[in-house]
Amino acid sequence: MSISSSGAPSSKPAHHAPSGKGFVNPWPSFHRHSQWAFVKCMLEWDVKRTKISAETKLPNILPLDKPLIESLGTPVEQNTSRDKVATTWLGHACFLVQINGVNILYDPVFSDRCSPSQFVGPKRYTPPPCKLDGLPRIDIVVISHNHYDHLDLTTVQSLHKEHAPYFFVPLGNKSWFDSVGIQDSKVIECDWWDAHVVRFHNNTTPIKVTCTPCQHFTGRSVHDHYRTLWASWAVQTLPPENASEKPIKVFFGGDTGYRYVPKGADENSVPTCPVFKEIGEREGPFDLSMIPIGAYSPRWFMSPIHCSPEDAVRLHEDVRSKRSIGMHWGTWILTDEDVTEPPKRLEAEMKNRGHDPNTFNTMQIGETLVVDVN
Template structure:
């Protein structure tokens, strides 16, 4: 972990005042106690969380490899099938392909960015125990196009997987972007030269394709926690992330993409009205400082039981408010459809998302879910 040499007076609010890791610095977060955790396991509704028949699960579709390979090139090399340059005025686009849970392949200006990749069967320290996938990845890891950047939101096993990271390093040697404290884990597995470790609001610009493509990666706040064992909770930082294109001309607008990682929005204890509790202010700050966003990936699952999960996981209703706060023009739901991590019906998140979008007066087509392996194309 990065050594903290700051003093209590100079540390940011999300740094533990004693230098022992990190905290969620807002009234919207309340930490669960050991008794809360035990009560949650006792009350866990296994019947409700039962995996339904295969035909009722998230649909799996084959990746459109021609489309993915085409958009792995700089805009000047892309065409839309009619000879038109995809990067030309009025014909720019950004694409996101859902690979399960929180894993997306983002394609922006010919740069391929992979978020929170986990291709293993179990999201746990060992493969013979822990949550097992009930939907497979839509492709094998070695079937992906070139991976330029890998972005990690935090170190939980459903977002950071040893075997997947090792394979990506072996086959692609991408640049890894991680929140504070996570570089040491990468160093421990032999990845030392291409790991960028950042605090909230740190940013970095990179160029690809001989300078034809420029992107900016920014580490942004969210409300969650970390830990890969029982003894290291809150020791490393968690984050959402922003990826933007860097305009080459004054007249060109940046393409802006938000990745929510894993986050809560408010803490709703038993008997408390959801409308009476504080909301996490980080997302409005992100919207004001960087937004509006052309595309956002926002978590919508793993929210039940609500009294326990609300501080760390968005419900679909929370997700719509994140969508509003960050000023997203087009959002897609994630963090569902892959592992049973909580006790809501695994088919429920998309239904509740659609209902909440209608209830809040939004077009449901501007924030919905896509199929496993499907590529969402946003034309700009």
């Protein structure tokens, strides 16, 4: 394996805080709430909507198709057509993506609670489809940001010990990896638009990983908000020179908002985040995308940081995705919408905007989707 990179310009980007400490969302589509707004949000929490009963139709938990997954992780020979990309949903924002025999794990969290402690905090209502040791070889781990439902200490330490993968993380996160005993040159810290090429299988399989923007925030305590960067990610293959095959392109939305919708506002009149169209123009079109559709209620509070299903469809359009999967739902109760609501609203909005609903829908936990890209 080998790696090369290209960095961002030396001038200070707009998303770097003027103080030099931390980061900002530099668009009118974002609003930073006060602590009092958080209190009001908690007072509005609709407990009835978040209750799960025996009648609640949760995502099915499927056993992994291990023969299929193992075959997809086998190195692709130079003379074999490379025309497929596969994704397996492991719950919430965690996906195993397999591309040209390279196994990429996104935002892996296998702990029961997404919390600083396994004794308190949001508890899974759907388990992962396998244990960590049931995963295939992991070559790359991609982290979108440091919230506990996306970055888990136990999971990351286990992956480092058992697989020694490359970890791609946004700016400011390498020090956390150092602090938990992962002091490794394979932890690659990126600013937005930084790109790195990692080569596998005796340097025959180059994969380009690009850190792309999104609209969110970070923090693992009440005192460190916005100190580290958040990101979406674009990954693509690099076909051999003079080859007829096209690159395979994958987008991972991480955790993101799309527009800030104050109480009483017309959603279609507020500014939307411009960066997703830029991602589509610079890195797309994408053969496969994973886009968040859950944790959006109450809308006035969550809209700057979490997509509604309606936002997600706009994002799908902006990044020029051919096939998308909804994520960030079906695992933990993080907000007060009904846990079964996101896929229904996603399907309705796809029809409302004139799209084939089968080009952006959801999966069962443990299910593997194989996409033909040519």
